[in-house]
Amino acid sequence: MEQFIDEDWYGSYFELAIQFKNKLSDDLLRDCIHGLWSNDHLFGPCIEKENVGKGFIDFGLVSGEVFSNYLYGILTLADSTLLGCLSLTVREEEGSDWLDFCIPSGILEKKYSVTYPLIPEKNLFLQELETVFSEIAKTVYSISPFDMALIGEEVSGMLYVDSLTKDYVLKGGVIIPEKTAAKAGALNAGIRISSDLLLYPNKTNCF
Template identity: 30%
Template sequence: MTSPADFRDRANWSGGYYELAMEVGSSDDARVQAVLSALWSAADVRGCFGRTDREPEEQDPVPCAVGSLAEFGHLHGRVRLPTGHLVVCGCVAIRGDDGSDWLDFYVPVGALERAGVAYGDGRPFFRSAVLDDWLAAIGAETFKRAPFSLGVVGFEVSGCTDASTLAGRLPRTRDIGYLLPQGDVLRYGAANT
């Protein structure tokens, strides 16, 4: 029987990604590392691995580090959803030429479906208020330890906007969630469409 926490089951990694994407605000490796470490801890990710073609028990863990992201492209682990299900998860860095890097923490939709997470509410795209709130809480905890310029929450949200475009203002109509720093405070604007 397959589980949403099985690495080798390709169906768990399918269907796109539900994400917490964070604009780090710098391309400095130390800054990216600080956000990565804070994120992994805030999400309480179990393990850190470079491969998905082997179960965690069949491979050596890798350091949760910028160097591992550079070597493997993605870091993978398991995380417990607010529903109680253990599922596969991952993180990827998008290193920008414009001097601002992003870290995307994600749970694949295939694993979410296997875990029975309800989504959609009649919409033609994936949306889960439970996951939005959970990812926003992870972002808020990450921000306490390692501030970032912007966080966005939702299905495949990476690259949909940036801090400079928002200029410190939450959009009134939001198809996704926003974690927008205002000084030392992180303001969460949930999706409202």
């Protein structure tokens, strides 16, 4: 398994940011993160990035407190490209819980010729990442339905579901439940990835 050194983990994040308006219990949060890391494209996680590719944690032996830390692993793509990746949680004091899955731009630059901003029309490899991210979101949603997920560069905290409009949805990089899509007036524009979940592929990613 490929190793990634400290100097690789730099830059902005291309991320999947999942918003839960209602706070999750530690046990449910653990289940969501376990579900995230159960994706067939992922190896991990481990608590320290220097251990990526060496050994991973046993979800049955950890408490919810460990998820206040970053968790690291490796994402493998169809062409066998390996990318260092991480997950993290943000539990707002008087707001939402967020579950983020990220790939640092430094990791991407190690594997690809990267053009900024990180949008698929400038970086075709991001299309496959968006597909994987939507698979991960689908799994997490099946464990605990979320209110919204965003895909793009540094999107965490840039938009909340209560501020979601049709224009934002149609710009892409959004995954929302059917009822939220209907409320935004964008129900027919999305790609259904489960019975109750719609993906709007990333276009400009300008929130």
